[in-house]
Amino acid sequence: MAIQQAQIANVRRETPNGWHFKWAGFDITGRALAVAAGCVLAFLYIPIVTLIVFSFNSNPITRLPLTGWTFDWYEKAFTNSNLLAALGNSLLIAAAAVVICLAIGVPTAFALDRYQFPGKVFFRRLVLLPITLPGLITGISMLNFFSMMDVSLSLLTVMVGHGTALTAIVVTNVYARLQRFDRRIEEASSDLGARPWQTFIKVTLPNIRNAIIGSSLISFTLSFDEIPVTFFLTGRDNTLPMYIWSTIRRGITPEINAIGSVIVGVSIILLLVSVFIMSDPVKKAGTGR
Amino acid sequence: MANIVEIHNVSKTFGSVRAVEDVSLEIEEGEFMTILGPSGCGKTTTLRMIGGFEYPDRGRVLLGGEDVTDLPPYKRPVNMMFQDFALFPHMTVAQNIGYGLHIAGLSKSDTAKQVDEALRTIELSHKAASRPAELSIGQKQRVALARALVRRPQVLLLDEPMSALDAQLRGAMQVELKHLHEQIGLTFIMVTHDQTEALVMSDRVTVMDQGEIVQIGTPTELYDHPASPYVANFLGTSNILVATVREIISGTIVTDYGPNMIRAAATGKTPAVGARVMLSIRPEKLRLLAQDAIVPEDVNRLEGVISEQFFHGDSVRLSLDIGGDTPLVIHHQLSSSQGQGELPPAGQTVNIAVDPSSVTLFEDIADHEPEYRA
Numbered sequence: 001m002a003i004q005q006a007q008i009a010n011v012r013r014e015t016p017n018g019w020h021f022k023w024a025g026f027d028i029t030g031r032a033l034a035v036a037a038g039c040v041l042a043f044l045y046i047p048i049v050t051l052i053v054f055s056f057n058s059n060p061i062t063r064l065p066l067t068g069w070t071f072d073w074y075e076k077a078f079t080n081s082n083l084l085a086a087l088g089n090s091l092l093i094a095a096a097a098v099v100i101c102l103a104i105g106v107p108t109a110f111a112l113d114r115y116q117f118p119g120k121v122f123f124r125r126l127v128l129l130p131i132t133l134p135g136l137i138t139g140i141s142m143l144n145f146f147s148m149m150d151v152s153l154s155l156l157t158v159m160v161g162h163g164t165a166l167t168a169i170v171v172t173n174v175y176a177r178l179q180r181f182d183r184r185i186e187e188a189s190s191d192l193g194a195r196p197w198q199t200f201i202k203v204t205l206p207n208i209r210n211a212i213i214g215s216s217l218i219s220f221t222l223s224f225d226e227i228p229v230t231f232f233l234t235g236r237d238n239t240l241p242m243y244i245w246s247t248i249r250r251g252i253t254p255e256i257n258a259i260g261s262v263i264v265g266v267s268i269i270l271l272l273v274s275v276f277i278m279s280d281p282v283k284k285a286g287t288g289r
Numbered sequence: 290m291a292n293i294v295e296i297h298n299v300s301k302t303f304g305s306v307r308a309v310e311d312v313s314l315e316i317e318e319g320e321f322m323t324i325l326g327p328s329g330c331g332k333t334t335t336l337r338m339i340g341g342f343e344y345p346d347r348g349r350v351l352l353g354g355e356d357v358t359d360l361p362p363y364k365r366p367v368n369m370m371f372q373d374f375a376l377f378p379h380m381t382v383a384q385n386i387g388y389g390l391h392i393a394g395l396s397k398s399d400t401a402k403q404v405d406e407a408l409r410t411i412e413l414s415h416k417a418a419s420r421p422a423e424l425s426i427g428q429k430q431r432v433a434l435a436r437a438l439v440r441r442p443q444v445l446l447l448d449e450p451m452s453a454l455d456a457q458l459r460g461a462m463q464v465e466l467k468h469l470h471e472q473i474g475l476t477f478i479m480v481t482h483d484q485t486e487a488l489v490m491s492d493r494v495t496v497m498d499q500g501e502i503v504q505i506g507t508p509t510e511l512y513d514h515p516a517s518p519y520v521a522n523f524l525g526t527s528n529i530l531v532a533t534v535r536e537i538i539s540g541t542i543v544t545d546y547g548p549n550m551i552r553a554a555a556t557g558k559t560p561a562v563g564a565r566v567m568l569s570i571r572p573e574k575l576r577l578l579a580q581d582a583i584v585p586e587d588v589n590r591l592e593g594v595i596s597e598q599f600f601h602g603d604s605v606r607l608s609l610d611i612g613g614d615t616p617l618v619i620h621h622q623l624s625s626s627q628g629q630g631e632l633p634p635a636g637q638t639v640n641i642a643v644d645p646s647s648v649t650l651f652e653d654i655a656d657h658e659p660e661y662r663a
Contacts, residue, residue, distance in 0.1 A: 182375065184371050184373070184375040185375045185376070185377055185378070187342055187362065187369075187371070187375065188369075188371055188375040188376075188377070188436075189377070189388070189392075190341075190342075190361065190362040190363045191340060191341075191342075191362045191363070191367075191368055191369045191437075192363075192368065192388050192389035192392060192436070192437075192440065193363045193389055193392045193393055193440065194363055194388075194392045195363055198392060202388075202392075203377060203379075206379040207378065207379055
C-alpha cells in the first residue's frame with residue numbers, strides 16, 4: 001500500500017508538465033491552491049472573527065477602530081436573566097427535538113430499509129417532505145393544527161414542531177447507513193447464538209452509531225438556531241435566536257457579540273468531540289498490516 | 290454411523306425463482322460433505338437452510354435426529370463460516386472470536402482463556418487487538434474459522450470459504466482445512482462452485498443443478514462414474530461425444546462415432562440398437578500409441594489427425610480430429626524421458642487407445658448439449 005502510494009507520488013513528480021507547473025523553483029500550482037484555500041477560509045470566517053473581536057471591544061457601538069480590551073460584555077450577557085432563560089429554553093428544545101427525531105426517525109429508517117409494505121416509496125418521499133418545506137409553511141400549518149386541537153402554545157409545541165421538521169434528517173442519514181450495512185454480520189451474530197435484541201445492541205447499533213450521532217448533532221444545531229417554526233409555535237417563552245433577533249432591532253449590542261462568541265466556542269468544542277467520537281474505529285486504529 | 294444432518298424433501302422459492310426443489314440429503318457424523326454446483330444451483334440456499342437463515346417452504350431439516358426446521362439460527366448447534374467472512378468490523382480480533390462465548394454467558398476469564406488458545410492455534414496472538422480491516426484475507430479467514438469453531442458446534446458450515454483467496458493461498462488453505470477436519474473430527478458441510486476444491490477436500494460430494502441434486506458420491510465415484518453428462522463435465526473435464534449404437538455384444542456396447550468404432554462397457558441398462566447415445570471419455574484416459582504399437586483386442590483403438598497442441602507445462606493437451614462432430618481432447622502427461630518436442634506434430638495421423646471401461650455411456654442425450662471445457 002505504502003509502496004504503491006510512493007510510486008504514484010513519484011510519477012506525479014516526474015511529470016511537471018502534467019498538472020504541476022513549476023517556475024524558477026516555485027511550485028505555482030501549489031501556491032495557487034494555497035491562495036484559493038485561504039480566500040475561501042477568509043470568506044467563511046472573517047465575519048465570525050469580527051464577531052469575536054468586537055465581543056472584547058470596550059466601545060459599546062460595533063465600529064472600528066477598536067477602543068480597548070474588556071470582559072464586560074461577557075459579564076453582562078451572563079447576568080442578563082432574559083438572555084439566560086432564552087438560552088436555557090433553546091437548549092431544552094433542541095435536546096427534546098433530538099429525542100423526538102431519534103424516537104421516530106430510527107425506527108422509520110429500519111422500516112424503510114428492511115420491510116416491504118404497500119406504498120413504501122410514497123411513504124419514503126412523504127417522510128422527507130418536511131425538510132424541503134420552508135419553515136414558514138411548517139410553522140403556519142402546525143399553528144393551525146394546534147389551535148384546531150385546542151392545544152395552547154408553549155415550549156412543548158415548539159419541541160413537537162422542531163421534531164417533525166427535523167425527523168427527516170435522522171431518517172435520511174440512518175437509512176443511508178443501513179443501505180450500506182452488511183446484513184451478513186447480523187447473521188453471523190445470530191449464528192453465534194445472539195438473540196435478535198442482542199444482535200441489535202451489540203452488532204447493528206455500533207455499526208450505525210455514527211449515522212445516529214451525526215444526524216443528532218445536525219438536528220440539534222438546526223433546532224438551536226431555528227426561528228420561523230419557533231416564531232409561530234412558542235407561547236410566551238423566548239428562545240435564544242428569537243431573543244437575539246428581537247434585541248438586534250434596537251441595534252447590535254456587544255452583549256450579543258459575546259453570547260455569539262460563546263456559541264461559536266461551544267460549537268467548535270462540539271465539532272471536535274463529534275469528530276473524535278465519529279472517527280471510524282477501524283481507521284483510528286491505524287493502517288498497519 | 291449416525292446421520293448428524295438430515296434434509297427431507299426441502300423446497301424453497303424466492304419470489305418466482307425456485308431456488309431448491311425437493312432436496313433430500315443425509316450427512317454422516319464426522320463427514321466432510323461438499324455441495325457443488327454452479328452459481329444459482331441452490332447450494333447456498335441449502336446450506337443456509339441448515340444454518341437456519343432461510344426457512345424452507347416445504348420439508349424438514351433435522352440436526353442430530355432432532356427437527357430444527359422451526360428453530361432460528363441462534364438456537365441451532367451449528368456454526369457457519371460466511372463467504373467474505375462477515376467479521377464484526379467494530380470489534381477486535383479477540384472480541385470477534387470471543388463473541389459466541391460472551392453471548393453464551395461465559396465468564397470473562399474463561400472467554401479470554403479460550404480466545405487465547407484459539408489465537409495461538411491460528412497463530413494470530415499478535416493480532417488479538419487488531420480490527421478485521423487491518424488483517425490480510427488469509428488472516429481474516431483464520432479468524433472467521435476460529436470464531437465459528439470456538440463454540441464447539443456439532444456441524445461446521447462453510448459457505449464458499451476459499452472464494453476470496455488467491456490461487457496460491459487457496460491450495461494451502463484446502464490442505465489446512467482438510468487437516469483440521471481430520472484432527473477435530475467435526476462434521477463439515479461446504480458449499481463451493483470449484484470442482485477441484487470439492488474433489489480434494491471432501492469425503493462425499495453432492496452435485497446440484499437448478500435446485501435439484503444430480504448425484505451424491507465420493508469424489509472417485511463421481512469422477513469415474515458420473516450419473517449424467519452434466520456431472521461428467523462439471524467435475525473435471527470430459528470429451529462428450531454423440532454416437533450411434535451399432536450392436537451389443539456380451540456386456541459391451543459397440544457404437545459408431547464417425548469412421549471410428551468406440552466400445553463402452555455396459556453398466557446396467559442397455560440402449561436399443563440404432564439409438565443415439567452420449568459417450569463421456571476423460572482426456573487422461575486416452576493413450577497416445579506409438580505407430581506400431583499393438584493393443585489387446587478388447588481395447589478401443591481410434592485413429593485421428595492432431596489438429597492442435599496446448600502446452601500445460603507438465604502435460605500437453607492434444608486436440609484430435611477423429612472424424613466426428615467434436616474433436617477429441619487427449620491429456621498427455623510429459624515425463625523425464627519424453628518432452629513436448631518428441632510428440633507428433635499437428636497434422637500427423639496418430640493412433641490412440643482407450644479402455645471400454647473408461648467410456649461412460651449416457652442414454653439420454655436430450656437435456657445436455659455436448660460441450661467441452663478446456
